[in-house]
Amino acid sequence: MFGPVLGIDPGLSRCGYGAVVVDGARCDALACGVLRTDPADDLPTRLAALAADLEELVAELAPSVIAVERVLFQVNVRTAMSVGQASGLLLSIAGREGIPVVQYSPNEVKLAVAGDGSAGKEEVQAMVVRLLRLAEVPRPPDAADALALALCHAWQAPLRQATAEPAAGVARDRLDAAITAAMARQRASGGAAR
Amino acid sequence: MFGPVLGIDPGLSRCGYGAVVVDGARCDALACGVLRTDPADDLPTRLAALAADLEELVAELAPSVIAVERVLFQVNVRTAMSVGQASGLLLSIAGREGIPVVQYSPNEVKLAVAGDGSAGKEEVQAMVVRLLRLAEVPRPPDAADALALALCHAWQAPLRQATAEPAAGVARDRLDAAITAAMARQRASGGAAR
Numbered sequence: 001m002f003g004p005v006l007g008i009d010p011g012l013s014r015c016g017y018g019a020v021v022v023d024g025a026r027c028d029a030l031a032c033g034v035l036r037t038d039p040a041d042d043l044p045t046r047l048a049a050l051a052a053d054l055e056e057l058v059a060e061l062a063p064s065v066i067a068v069e070r071v072l073f074q075v076n077v078r079t080a081m082s083v084g085q086a087s088g089l090l091l092s093i094a095g096r097e098g099i100p101v102v103q104y105s106p107n108e109v110k111l112a113v114a115g116d117g118s119a120g121k122e123e124v125q126a127m128v129v130r131l132l133r134l135a136e137v138p139r140p141p142d143a144a145d146a147l148a149l150a151l152c153h154a155w156q157a158p159l160r161q162a163t164a165e166p167a168a169g170v171a172r173d174r175l176d177a178a179i180t181a182a183m184a185r186q187r188a189s190g191g192a193a194r
Numbered sequence: 195m196f197g198p199v200l201g202i203d204p205g206l207s208r209c210g211y212g213a214v215v216v217d218g219a220r221c222d223a224l225a226c227g228v229l230r231t232d233p234a235d236d237l238p239t240r241l242a243a244l245a246a247d248l249e250e251l252v253a254e255l256a257p258s259v260i261a262v263e264r265v266l267f268q269v270n271v272r273t274a275m276s277v278g279q280a281s282g283l284l285l286s287i288a289g290r291e292g293i294p295v296v297q298y299s300p301n302e303v304k305l306a307v308a309g310d311g312s313a314g315k316e317e318v319q320a321m322v323v324r325l326l327r328l329a330e331v332p333r334p335p336d337a338a339d340a341l342a343l344a345l346c347h348a349w350q351a352p353l354r355q356a357t358a359e360p361a362a363g364v365a366r367d368r369l370d371a372a373i374t375a376a377m378a379r380q381r382a383s384g385g386a387a388r
Contacts, residue, residue: 042289043285043289043295044285044286044288044289044293044294044295045289046289047282047285047286047289048285048286048287048288048289048290049289050286051286051290052290071271071275075271076271077265077269077270077271077274078274080271080272080274080275080278081265081274081275081277081278081281082278083275083278084274084275084276084277084278084279084281084282085278085279085281085282085285086282087275087278087279087282088241088278088279088280088281088282088283089282089283089286091237091238091241091242091279092238092241092242092244092245092283093242094238094242095236095237095238095239095240095241095242095243096242096245096246099238100238101237101238
């Protein structure tokens with residue numbers, strides 16, 4: 001019914017991506033990996049290469065929504081500039097293609113996936129493996145982070161949609177459905193998620 | 195002999211541009227203005243609009259080089275992120291088209307154009323008017339800033355090229371030519387520039 005949710009952890013050297021297909025309470029990994037650019041190239045060449053790779057990725061996966069990591073204001077200016085350059089490319093492609101973009105902070109992702117906003121990287125990765133029934137932790141970690149972003153959106157979106165619904169009757173039905181799905185997910189993961 | 199020098203002062207709400215044609219000691223303004231995006235639109239839509247405008251601008255002006263304002267690390271993270279998003283789009287277009295990009299700090303621009311690294315905005319704008327023999331200060335200020343960036347590059351490039359030249363004889367000739375041109379410019383502007 002929906003295109004996949006594409007999670008992107010933007011970066012110039014390594015840009016993680018992970019796509020999940022959502023079907024009710026079930027999420028399946030569709031693709032994940034890392035787009036890299038060569039640090040030996042100059043900045044315009046690297047950004048052009050990243051833009052081309054992102055265009056190809058979006059065209060291939062045809063996501064219905066893109067979940068991006070929100071940059072926290074604790075990072076330094078140099079990092080913010082670099083992440084801004086990479087995320088700007090992604091957002092402009094999404095805007096051109098009319099694909100909605102939702103941002104999540106690292107804490108929101110941890111809370112949604114591992115049930116704890118201060119969970120460690122390993123805990124989040126272990127939950128990604130469990131929730132998507134993967135054989136092992138996706139490598140490199142950027143790919144697992146991107147899958148966690150996609151999962152975070154997949155789980156929050158039904159609740160958000162239901163609670164934002166203006167027609168009360170419909171909202172109630174959707175909210176019920178979202179809660180039922182969330183409970184099913186919780187049972188499937190042994191109660192550890194949320 | 196060369197395509198124009200395109201100066202860009204990157205920004206999401208207002209992105210200034212200014213192109214100058216260089217012919218020996220003479221610089222002429224070819225175009226200047228501001229690309230704007232609608233603050234009422236969401237970020238992906240605005241970045242997509244800016245990317246389309248920048249592509250059109252670069253295709254139309256066919257610059258041989260793009261001079262961009264270097265972001266200082268004194269700015270805050272929010273500003274750096276936003277400028278990064280706008281500049282990332284520009285740099286990726288330049289990289290794809292094989293157009294070299296040179297960055298200049300605000301102080302380098304002031305020093306090159308007004309002869310004083312701590313010159314005020316009005317001084318720099320007045321020198322842009324004088325050096326390009328314009329009837330009035332280009333509006334809005336972002337357009338004048340972008341012309342100043344282009345002028346800064348137009349004046350520094352011959353010296354840079356000459357001093358970076360590996361063959362000493364050729365270097366000496368180019369350096370002489372660059373110094374002669376710089377002196378001619380200084381006379382033309384009444385000695386105020388550099």
